[in-house]
Amino acid sequence: MIFFTNQNTHFKFNKKRQTRLAISKLLDMENFQTGEVSVVFCTDEFLQEINSKYLNHDTLTDVITFNYNEGRRISGEAFISVERVAENAAEYKTSFDEELDRVIYHAILHLCGYDDKTPEDEQIMRTKEDYYLKYLNQND
Numbered sequence: 001m002i003f004f005t006n007q008n009t010h011f012k013f014n015k016k017r018q019t020r021l022a023i024s025k026l027l028d029m030e031n032f033q034t035g036e037v038s039v040v041f042c043t044d045e046f047l048q049e050i051n052s053k054y055l056n057h058d059t060l061t062d063v064i065t066f067n068y069n070e071g072r073r074i075s076g077e078a079f080i081s082v083e084r085v086a087e088n089a090a091e092y093k094t095s096f097d098e099e100l101d102r103v104i105y106h107a108i109l110h111l112c113g114y115d116d117k118t119p120e121d122e123q124i125m126r127t128k129e130d131y132y133l134k135y136l137n138q139n140d
Helices: 016-029 044-055 082-091 096-111 119-136
Strands: 002-007 033-042 063-067 073-081
Touching: 002 016, 016 033, 016 096, 016 119, 033 096, 044 063, 044 073, 044 082, 063 096, 073 082, 073 096, 082 096, 096 119
Parallel strands: 002 033, 033 073
Antiparallel strands: 063 073
16 A cells, blocks of 8 residues: 655645556556555655654755565555755756655655665666656557
8 A cells, every 4th residue: 555645734635546547557667566665745844854763864855765675575664855856956957846756756666675876876776767757658
């Protein structure tokens, strides 16, 4: 089951059904099953508190994931700063919706075991994000 909630923000997410289908398809293509995944939309301030408290980082970020997987069954939480997504969309000259999709897919890829700590891993992650953005959003 895939859940979408808000924490400290009034953001209205209007693509729940479509995004659930996209996440399920991504997981299927990566050979994983869907467990319980929560996507939590929040503010920069809220996400920075999580980053500091749980990861010991005092920086802004667009997404943090917590992995609760059991084998090939994906479960976890993805906290997404809608403020960061909006700023990144403007910086990268893309739409808010496309940047949000990228960040959601990025979080799900983290839950699948992909990382972005090295330049090589980051390139693999970006390639996967680009692929899924094109493949899963072709009917938008």
